[in-house]
Amino acid sequence: MPKILFAASTFGHLRHFHLPYLRAFKERGWTVLAAAGGEAAELPWADRLISLPIEKKMSSPANFRASVLLRREIREEGVDLISVHTSLAAFFTRLAVKGLRERPLLVNTVHGYLFDDESPAVKKALLLAAERLTVPETDLLLTMNAWDYELASRLALGRRVAAIPGIGADFDRIRPEPEAGRKLRAELGLGPEAFVLLYPAEFSQRKSQETLLRALRELPERAVLVLPGEGAELERCKALAAELGLAGRVFFPGQQAAMGPWYALADAAVSSSRSEGLPFNILEAMACGLPIAASAVKGNADLIRDGETGLLFPYGDAEACAAAAGRLMESEPLRRKLGQRARAEAENYRLERVLPLVLAEYDRLLEENGLQ
Numbered sequence: 001m002p003k004i005l006f007a008a009s010t011f012g013h014l015r016h017f018h019l020p021y022l023r024a025f026k027e028r029g030w031t032v033l034a035a036a037g038g039e040a041a042e043l044p045w046a047d048r049l050i051s052l053p054i055e056k057k058m059s060s061p062a063n064f065r066a067s068v069l070l071r072r073e074i075r076e077e078g079v080d081l082i083s084v085h086t087s088l089a090a091f092f093t094r095l096a097v098k099g100l101r102e103r104p105l106l107v108n109t110v111h112g113y114l115f116d117d118e119s120p121a122v123k124k125a126l127l128l129a130a131e132r133l134t135v136p137e138t139d140l141l142l143t144m145n146a147w148d149y150e151l152a153s154r155l156a157l158g159r160r161v162a163a164i165p166g167i168g169a170d171f172d173r174i175r176p177e178p179e180a181g182r183k184l185r186a187e188l189g190l191g192p193e194a195f196v197l198l199y200p201a202e203f204s205q206r207k208s209q210e211t212l213l214r215a216l217r218e219l220p221e222r223a224v225l226v227l228p229g230e231g232a233e234l235e236r237c238k239a240l241a242a243e244l245g246l247a248g249r250v251f252f253p254g255q256q257a258a259m260g261p262w263y264a265l266a267d268a269a270v271s272s273s274r275s276e277g278l279p280f281n282i283l284e285a286m287a288c289g290l291p292i293a294a295s296a297v298k299g300n301a302d303l304i305r306d307g308e309t310g311l312l313f314p315y316g317d318a319e320a321c322a323a324a325a326g327r328l329m330e331s332e333p334l335r336r337k338l339g340q341r342a343r344a345e346a347e348n349y350r351l352e353r354v355l356p357l358v359l360a361e362y363d364r365l366l367e368e369n370g371l372q
Helices: 011-017 019-027 061-077 087-097 121-133 146-154 178-188 209-216 234-243 260-265 280-287 318-330 332-349 351-368
Strands: 003-010 031-037 048-051 081-085 105-110 140-143 161-163 195-198 223-226 268-271 292-295 311-313
Touching: 003 011, 003 019, 003 061, 003 087, 011 019, 011 031, 011 081, 019 031, 019 351, 031 061, 031 087, 048 061, 061 087, 081 087, 081 351, 087 105, 105 351, 140 146, 140 351, 146 161, 178 260, 195 260, 209 223, 209 234, 209 318, 268 280, 268 318, 280 292, 280 332, 292 318, 311 318, 318 332, 332 351
Parallel strands: 003 031, 003 081, 031 048, 081 105, 105 140, 140 161, 195 223, 195 268, 268 292, 292 311
Antiparallel strands: none
16 A cells, blocks of 8 residues: 655644645545644544654754654655645655655655745745755646746756645635624624735735735724734734724634634735735635735735736835725725636635645656656
């Protein structure tokens, strides 16, 4: 029975995004292993979980220990195929198999390179060096947006590079229920006049919630901002909201397992991210028919055609962000047009359409190497 190992920085990432793929391989008769850091989460269709001491800082000694531990597990288990996700896990997993006499095939799914043309030269050079170092261990590189695909193809960052439309989103689990949205509005004390902007995301420097907070100060009082999520920048954002005098207009409800009611609550979605792969929060908002105002960065711009399926503004420009959100507030016909077109476009990224496309890339790799 062949064995596949799914690896990521956290078990939560695997549970949130990759269960359909674990299931697909399990149903094909594979033994499914999962290796990650963070708190172990229940993973249906995984035969075994391997806990790794992964830390977010790239240079942490714990990550090198995780690589050594994973190397031993891969050899002892006799893994045939590795599917790796998230930049940190991708590097240290490939480091783990470097030099193995009988190395398993490896697929690296790039959820978004953490650099672009605007990144500081030193950061870009270091991250590119890590990718180049692990090219020999990258049998298949899957990219999700045009910028990443062009770069990976031009620099040959994998033995084969392919473009995929993300990993597929299960829109059924976030189907908005109007009654749930009205109930949530009442719980938050929001009247029908409130215009709710929603941005569910990790609180990090890359997600740049600060831009939205500064933009909100420029919008009419009836505009409110809802920021579900957790992360290192959460407390700083709470302090900034208070400093800007936004009490009562910004809500920090924490991490939410069920997002359907929150999409139903919202009048529009926003994103201020520095960079993305192919962002789930944008895809989900599109599927819910919400108009969107987002930073014009890779990932966001792959999903949103400015003025057609949403509005784009320059990254970090709070005034431009406020102007885009203001346009949505002022024009119900614009909101309707953008939301309807976004909902139709989102169908291209539905899990049922994308899953077979991604699995076909795995099958091609397996066939080329006599494992299919």
